[in-house]
Amino acid sequence: MTFLPYAVVVVITVAGIYGVATSRNLVHMVICLSVLQSATLVLLLAMGYRTGAQAPIISTARGSRHAVDPVVQALTLTDVVVGATVVALLLALVVQAHKRSGTLDPDELRPFRG
Amino acid sequence: MSARARGLMTSCGCGALAGLLVWALSGLPDFGAYHRLYGLYLDAHAVAQRHATNVVAAVTFDYRGVDTMIEEFILFAAVVGVALLLRAQREETEVGPRDEARGRRAPRSSDAVRMFGLGAVGPSVLVGIYIVAHGHLTPGGGFQGGTVLAGALTLVYLAGEYLVFRRVGPVELMDLSEGAAAAAFVAAGLAGLVAAGTFLLNLLPLGTIGEIDSAGLIPIVNTAVGVEVAAGMSLVLSEFLEQTLMVRGRRS
Numbered sequence: 001m002t003f004l005p006y007a008v009v010v011v012i013t014v015a016g017i018y019g020v021a022t023s024r025n026l027v028h029m030v031i032c033l034s035v036l037q038s039a040t041l042v043l044l045l046a047m048g049y050r051t052g053a054q055a056p057i058i059s060t061a062r063g064s065r066h067a068v069d070p071v072v073q074a075l076t077l078t079d080v081v082v083g084a085t086v087v088a089l090l091l092a093l094v095v096q097a098h099k100r101s102g103t104l105d106p107d108e109l110r111p112f113r114g
Numbered sequence: 115m116s117a118r119a120r121g122l123m124t125s126c127g128c129g130a131l132a133g134l135l136v137w138a139l140s141g142l143p144d145f146g147a148y149h150r151l152y153g154l155y156l157d158a159h160a161v162a163q164r165h166a167t168n169v170v171a172a173v174t175f176d177y178r179g180v181d182t183m184i185e186e187f188i189l190f191a192a193v194v195g196v197a198l199l200l201r202a203q204r205e206e207t208e209v210g211p212r213d214e215a216r217g218r219r220a221p222r223s224s225d226a227v228r229m230f231g232l233g234a235v236g237p238s239v240l241v242g243i244y245i246v247a248h249g250h251l252t253p254g255g256g257f258q259g260g261t262v263l264a265g266a267l268t269l270v271y272l273a274g275e276y277l278v279f280r281r282v283g284p285v286e287l288m289d290l291s292e293g294a295a296a297a298a299f300v301a302a303g304l305a306g307l308v309a310a311g312t313f314l315l316n317l318l319p320l321g322t323i324g325e326i327d328s329a330g331l332i333p334i335v336n337t338a339v340g341v342e343v344a345a346g347m348s349l350v351l352s353e354f355l356e357q358t359l360m361v362r363g364r365r366s
Contacts, residue, residue, distance in 0.1 A: 017124075
């Protein structure tokens, strides 16, 4: 089952996009975007994995030849933080959109007046 | 466009995308068969070069420190964006954080929530500080610990009242520490630039591997990020609470 993590990436990506496209509620849409983004986390971690390797916490100066890739893990960290802030920013936009138009349904949103 | 047509289009698009993703991912090396030189080099040499046993932290705060600095400014910009979006709009007024129904008492949180919340605040702060301080040694670091610290402040809100929350985490203090932490990261980078011509160069003594005062610049930058994340997340939370509790539409 060496393809399983990649299959999970495909499933999460497609599920996220489907959710965003068919969403009838802006908060739901933001969460779907966050689901979509979590596919990149799985992809990054899956790419860096080596069978039987340990976590990149290495206690000797000699280093380790049996640790997973630390670079993709650092990138995952970046991904998580950016994802969380994007969700916060979008939810703030949703709050204002609801105040302006009184609805959270994207189909009923009118173009904003200035 | 009708809902049916849109659903059909979405299904077609998702199907095509899934096909393309499968095609792209099948070109990657098999799961577990990893052979990238950059990662392998870091696993072999990072501890000797930087004396940080958590290689991920060494990558985040040293080898790719400039990336992390830019990322920190993304966080900064997002927090500023939230504050800007949730300010009182033209037709709104901001009322003070006071009890509007003086005659009756607001319903308090249930006893179970208050007990657990107040009991968990202290340990969460401790765990948060521990995770930040040991970021270069064990899994953890500024980003993770900062989030735990912001979570502790959330517990104060859940267990107490909004006024207590404001007293424990005043917005001015969070604004200040947010800005100061971002500035500290840049200052640490500039120090290396001035002293040796390389931005974020790890100039400080590296210490003994595995000790808390090892790894030179990494724990300092790590702490700056921890403060930044804790202040940023708390500010976002506080902006949303302020929006709910204090901003009133004039016409409503």
